[in-house]
Amino acid sequence: MPRTGYQNQLETLREDVVGMGETVVRRLRMGLVALDRQDHDLAWEVIDGDDDINQRYLDLERDCIDLVALQQPVASDLRLVVASFKIITDLERVADLAANLGEYALYADRKVVGDVALRDLGEVAAEMVADAVAAYDAADPAACEALAERDDELDRRCERASELVVRDLIETELSDDADSEAVEHLLQEVSNVLLTIRDLERVGDHAVNIAARTLYMVENDDRLIE
Numbered sequence: 001m002p003r004t005g006y007q008n009q010l011e012t013l014r015e016d017v018v019g020m021g022e023t024v025v026r027r028l029r030m031g032l033v034a035l036d037r038q039d040h041d042l043a044w045e046v047i048d049g050d051d052d053i054n055q056r057y058l059d060l061e062r063d064c065i066d067l068v069a070l071q072q073p074v075a076s077d078l079r080l081v082v083a084s085f086k087i088i089t090d091l092e093r094v095a096d097l098a099a100n101l102g103e104y105a106l107y108a109d110r111k112v113v114g115d116v117a118l119r120d121l122g123e124v125a126a127e128m129v130a131d132a133v134a135a136y137d138a139a140d141p142a143a144c145e146a147l148a149e150r151d152d153e154l155d156r157r158c159e160r161a162s163e164l165v166v167r168d169l170i171e172t173e174l175s176d177d178a179d180s181e182a183v184e185h186l187l188q189e190v191s192n193v194l195l196t197i198r199d200l201e202r203v204g205d206h207a208v209n210i211a212a213r214t215l216y217m218v219e220n221d222d223r224l225i226e
Helices: 003-037 040-048 050-071 075-107 118-138 141-171 180-219
Strands: none
Touching: 003 040, 003 050, 003 075, 003 118, 003 180, 040 050, 040 075, 050 075, 075 118, 075 180, 118 141, 118 180, 141 180
């Protein structure tokens, strides 16, 4: 293949990864809105849309394999291909977490649990993924390093939110005539909120993974890779 064709393939791969990232962030934000508003139609849109993300992942995976097998890229180009493959794996997992939000939205009853700012936490996590994809697109090592520091703050906020939920559960006073169904409903909703917080924390972890692979791609620096 002529060199220009090969370089076009690499550029197309980069553009497609960025496009997948933008779609995943959009679906994550849709999941947050669905959960916040208990919007079942929007929740199902996010859930059903996961199949499209899975297909895009498989298509890009095949593109990465073909580039390695058929083009035998040199070191810098190989890092781009390998980083892209790792990044789409993280993006596919973020999409799965977005689908989880849609599922939680179908059963959420926010009146049961105290005021936990899930939408705010989720927006922090979504912004981290968006910024990680932008850092990959721009090959920006400084932005990659900054993301790791932001993840520490997200982790702290998620921990505080989980503590708030547990404290509210402990302090909740059920009426003397509360039946087992009411108790089960309360415990299920607390579980859903804690799972949501855990998933948002994982979104931040995937954002850091994307930044880590980008840093390695740009500078051959594996400091952020765990």
